[in-house]
Amino acid sequence: MGAPTAYEKHDHRRCIKDALQAARQICKASGARLTSLREQVLMKVWQSHKPLGAYAILEQLAAEGQGHPAPPTVYRALDFLQEHGLVHRLSSLNAYIGCDLPGEPHDSQFLICRHCQTTVEMAAEPVSQALTSCAAARGFTIHQSSVEIVGSCPNCQAAV
Amino acid sequence: MGAPTAYEKHDHRRCIKDALQAARQICKASGARLTSLREQVLMKVWQSHKPLGAYAILEQLAAEGQGHPAPPTVYRALDFLQEHGLVHRLSSLNAYIGCDLPGEPHDSQFLICRHCQTTVEMAAEPVSQALTSCAAARGFTIHQSSVEIVGSCPNCQAAV
DNA sequence: GCAAGAAATGCAATATTATAACATTGTAAA
DNA sequence: TTTACAATGTTATAATATTGCATTTCTTGC
Numbered sequence: 362m363g364a365p366t367a368y369e370k371h372d373h374r375r376c377i378k379d380a381l382q383a384a385r386q387i388c389k390a391s392g393a394r395l396t397s398l399r400e401q402v403l404m405k406v407w408q409s410h411k412p413l414g415a416y417a418i419l420e421q422l423a424a425e426g427q428g429h430p431a432p433p434t435v436y437r438a439l440d441f442l443q444e445h446g447l448v449h450r451l452s453s454l455n456a457y458i459g460c461d462l463p464g465e466p467h468d469s470q471f472l473i474c475r476h477c478q479t480t481v482e483m484a485a486e487p488v489s490q491a492l493t494s495c496a497a498a499r500g501f502t503i504h505q506s507s508v509e510i511v512g513s514c515p516n517c518q519a520a521v
Numbered sequence: 522m523g524a525p526t527a528y529e530k531h532d533h534r535r536c537i538k539d540a541l542q543a544a545r546q547i548c549k550a551s552g553a554r555l556t557s558l559r560e561q562v563l564m565k566v567w568q569s570h571k572p573l574g575a576y577a578i579l580e581q582l583a584a585e586g587q588g589h590p591a592p593p594t595v596y597r598a599l600d601f602l603q604e605h606g607l608v609h610r611l612s613s614l615n616a617y618i619g620c621d622l623p624g625e626p627h628d629s630q631f632l633i634c635r636h637c638q639t640t641v642e643m644a645a646e647p648v649s650q651a652l653t654s655c656a657a658a659r660g661f662t663i664h665q666s667s668v669e670i671v672g673s674c675p676n677c678q679a680a681v
Numbered sequence: 682g683c684a685a686g687a688a689a690t691g692c693a694a695t696a697t698t699a700t701a702a703c704a705t706t707g708t709a710a711a
Numbered sequence: 712t713t714t715a716c717a718a719t720g721t722t723a724t725a726a727t728a729t730t731g732c733a734t735t736t737c738t739t740g741c
Contacts, residue, residue, distance in 0.1 A: 368660065396689070416727070431692060436728065452613040453667045455727060470652065472661045485655035488648065492630065492670060495645035500528065500675030501632045507613050509667045510652060515660030556718070575698070591721060596699065615698060689736070696729065705720070
């Protein structure tokens, strides 16, 4: 019984709470400063299981009257969160999503629904292994991977 | 004895020539118009096995005195080439690279060297299969994938 | 507690990548 | 050859991201 997936109905406040708690613990352990701004940005990213753009975060912060932050403010917070493995950037969408496995080294693959945008992070060993061995067969050593898959999530398939 | 890989020393004029010939054949077969501009852009993309940005292409066209094309000119040509499977866009780099398997339906994975930028296209079945089955295990059906791997190519590993 | 240094944030400007909207030109078929 | 459509030119602007520097906040050693 792990946590529910993004595809199931679930109490999303729990996702947010867990993410925040994990972030605090990880930052504490590494001596990094999870400031108020960084927490706010992290919670924005975690407001749903859909990727969120930097400028969308910016607008939301402004709308909440948290001052009128400029782009670097948000980008720096996102950089921090990425460096500490708390969010991922999806380059095919220029957007960010909360990491489901913070604190655990992993390389992930993202399943992005083209209908509802719900995005799930996989850390599928068979994929990593296939990539590593096929790359190795060409003499290539992997440093980091970006695997972003677009398709239909189970809910949107059912809703035909 | 297939074509040499990008990692081997090879007569690159041959790569360009083959790419152009394949492009002409494919466009002819589908009734698409491979105009002079589109050919020029395709050759720019094929000038090396390294991804090339749209604005770099733009500068090169301008430098050659082919008029002073504006961004839409290049982006439209790139869109055409993508639609006909002649180039791929690497979203993690905002750059384009010639397709190694034009005319053959395939989903590819890209091996991008972080030292020399040389990029190789794989169409590794084990990777596709692992992705398909791991996604299916989560109820997800793949429509298209973007797999961009950064690491060290054999030449750069040897050159330590 | 307090000063010094480092880290974080604010802020203005600008770089980079990409697209929208509309005019013009070129091509091919009736 | 006229008509229709595809391609390209042109201008402006949108969307995403970064640089450089000023200011504030936090932490640490005294």
